[in-house]
Amino acid sequence: DMKVTQMPRYLIKRMGENVLLECGQDMSHETMYWYRQDPGLGLQLIYISYDVDSNSEGDIPKGYRVSRKKREHFSLILDSAKTNQTSVYFCASSRDIYEQYFGPGTRLTVL
Amino acid sequence: GDSVTQKQGQVTLSEDDFLFINCTYSTTTYPTLLWYVQYPGQGPQLLLKVTTANNKGISRGFEATYDKGTTSFHLQKASVQESDSAVYFCALVGSQGGRALIFGTGTTVSVSP
Numbered sequence: 001d002m003k004v005t006q007m008p009r010y011l012i013k014r015m016g017e018n019v020l021l022e023c024g025q026d027m028s029h030e031t032m033y034w035y036r037q038d039p040g041l042g043l044q045l046i047y048i049s050y051d052v053d054s055n056s057e058g059d060i061p062k063g064y065r066v067s068r069k070k071r072e073h074f075s076l077i078l079d080s081a082k083t084n085q086t087s088v089y090f091c092a093s094s095r096d097i098y099e100q101y102f103g104p105g106t107r108l109t110v111l
Numbered sequence: 112g113d114s115v116t117q118k119q120g121q122v123t124l125s126e127d128d129f130l131f132i133n134c135t136y137s138t139t140t141y142p143t144l145l146w147y148v149q150y151p152g153q154g155p156q157l158l159l160k161v162t163t164a165n166n167k168g169i170s171r172g173f174e175a176t177y178d179k180g181t182t183s184f185h186l187q188k189a190s191v192q193e194s195d196s197a198v199y200f201c202a203l204v205g206s207q208g209g210r211a212l213i214f215g216t217g218t219t220v221s222v223s224p
Contacts, residue, residue: 004154031210040120042200042216043155050210058211090154097210098145102154 004103019078023091032074036087117215130188134201143204
């Protein structure tokens with residue numbers, strides 16, 4: 001069963017704390033993505049990963065970093081979280097450029 | 112650079128109404144245009160793909176077509192159901208290479224029974 005998982009699903013942090021969002025996929029897809037979704041702004045690409053240790057900045061990488069040490073696993077890290085990073089974060093993976101498989105999302109609140 | 116514009120933020124319908132959502136795009140190459148749908152509590156999923164080769168895509172009762180002359184593409188469904196309530200995103204395959212899609216801002220469709 002093709003699946004993208006995200007952990008945790010909900011997270012509340014205080015400003016200045018570090019945040020780790022984790023994503024896994026069981027489809028052996030080379031390409032993985034991190035997006036954030038905010039009302040009225042749609043899906044904004046944070047980072048794209050083309051394979052292990054092959055990561056590129058997306059449209060809004062500032063304040064974020066990523067790690068991909070295994071093909072099936074992609075992490076998003078917020079060092080010293082800010083209140084404006086409160087959002088819903090989606091991970092996705094794809095085999096081709098057209099169909100991205102999205103996870104269920106992580107709702108992050110930074111107080 | 113490449114861009115998509117989705118001006119309809121919200122559409123409210125009753126069951127059996129006709130749905131029409133429009134996007135405009137800008138790109139320097141032959142466009143491949145996509146519609147994604149996001150149901151409540153889920154991540155987006157691919158609904159339809161339209162290319163210059165086929166000009167039209169059909170899936171689950173939805174139809175997508177594009178108009179090169181007006182650089183627009185739209186999604187329509189003849190008779191919506193309450194289960195079609197979702198956010199619909201148009202997306203463009205970028206011309207800059209890589210594997211990033213350019214998403215519109217989304218249209219929230221609410222269908223009442």
